[in-house]
Amino acid sequence: MIWQNFIDQTLQPVNVSDTISEVKTAFEASPFNHLPVFKKEVFKGSIQAGDLIDLEPSSKLSEHKYLIEVFYVEIHKTNLDLIHEFANHQTNLLPILDHDKRYMGVMKLEDVLDLFGESPFVANEGEVIILRKERTKFAFSEVAQLIETLNARVSGMYISQLTQDAVEVTVKVEHQGINEILQTFRRYDYQIASEHPEDLFAEDLKEHSDYLNKYLDI
Template identity: 40%
Template sequence: MNITDYILNEIKPLQLNSSAKTAIKVFDNFPASHLIVVEKKVILGCFSQDDLHNIANETSELAQHSHLLNFFSANEKTSVLALFKIFSENDTNLIPVLNVDKEYMGYYQLSDVLEFFCTEPFMLEKSENLVLEKLESAYSMSEIAQIVESNNGKLLGMYLSKKEQDIVQVTLNIRTEDLQEIMHTCRRYNYKIISMHENDLYAEDLKSRADYLRKYLEI
C-alpha cells in the first residue's frame, strides 16, 4: 500500500465566505486541530481550532480573519518521515495534500500516517533497538554502521533521537544474533549505551561492583 492511499476527504474544506460559526461546528464534529480553506482547488491556508474558538463574532466571515491562516502542506511524493516533521512543526493532526499542479487533493490524518508507518519493514522486521550517546563532534554514522556490520549485524535504520548542547543520542534498529558483541565494540569506541537490555554483561558487572563497594563501605 502507498501512503497516498491514506489521503482523506471526509472533512470538507472551508471557503473564505464561510462563517466562523460554521467552522466551529465542524470542529465540534471532527477531532481536527486545523481546518483547511480552499478557493477553486487552491489552498489558502489552515485555521487552528484555538484561533477560531477565540473569534468573538461567530457570524463573521472567515475572510475577516485571514490573518490567522497558517500555511503548510504536503504533496503526493512527500515521504512519511517528512510528514512527521510537518505534523510536529505545525502542532497539527491534519496536513493538506496537493497534486503536481498545486491543487488541493485531500488531507493526511496523523493517526493514519502512524498506522502506515507501523506497517513498514523498518517496524515489522524482527530486530533490536540500541540507543547510543556521544559528543556530537565525535560520533560518526559510518563508524556506527561499521561497528554493527563488523559484528555480523544488519543495520536496518538509524536516526538522531536526541540532542542536548554538544551531546547527541542515536537510535539504531539492528538485526543481530549477538547484541552483546555490538555493545562491547560500541563501548570500545567510547559510545555510551543509553538503552536498557536484558543480559547486558557490562551493566551487570558494574552493578555487582557497585553492590560490593556499598557493602564494603557499610562494614
C-alpha cells in the first residue's frame, strides 16, 4: 500500500493566536509530541509539547514564534523519506504538503511503521544475516549472486552501517539451510555480525575454546 492513502485530515491544528494554555490543552488531548501550527488557514510549522513547559500560560503562541519548527514531507516522497524525517525531527507526527506547499493533513508514525511492517522485507519469512566487509571490496551484486548460486532468494537488503573503512549490510534470505550460505560468505572475506543457531563455524569455535580451556586447566 502507498502511504498517501493514510494521510489523516481529521487532526485539529493549533493557531498562532491561541494562548499557551489552549495549546497545552490540545496536547493533553493528543498522543503526539508535535502539533501543526496555522496562521489563519496557512501552515506555519509545528510546535513541540516540551517547549511549552516554562511559558506564561496566558501568552499567545504568536509571541513565541521562535519555537515553531518548519518541517514537513511533500506528497510525492517515499516511505523512506517519511522515516528519515520522523527520525531527524524526533517526532511522531509529520505534516504533509502538496506540490504547491499547501497543507493536506498529517502522517502518524504508527501508520508508517505498520506499512513498513507489511513490506516483503519484514513480512516474508526468512533469515536475517548481517554482513561486514571492507568498503572498497563490497558490492551488492556479489552478495545477491552468492546467495542465489546456493538456490536461496534475497527478500531484501540495505546498508545498516557505513564507515570510512567498512560496510555493514543487512540481508533477508529465503533458504533451506543457512549454514552453507554463511560459510560461503566467509570464504569471500565477509564477517558475519549476526548470530545463527545453525552456524557450524560458531559451534566449532566454541568446541575449540572449550578444549583449550580444559587443556590450560590441566
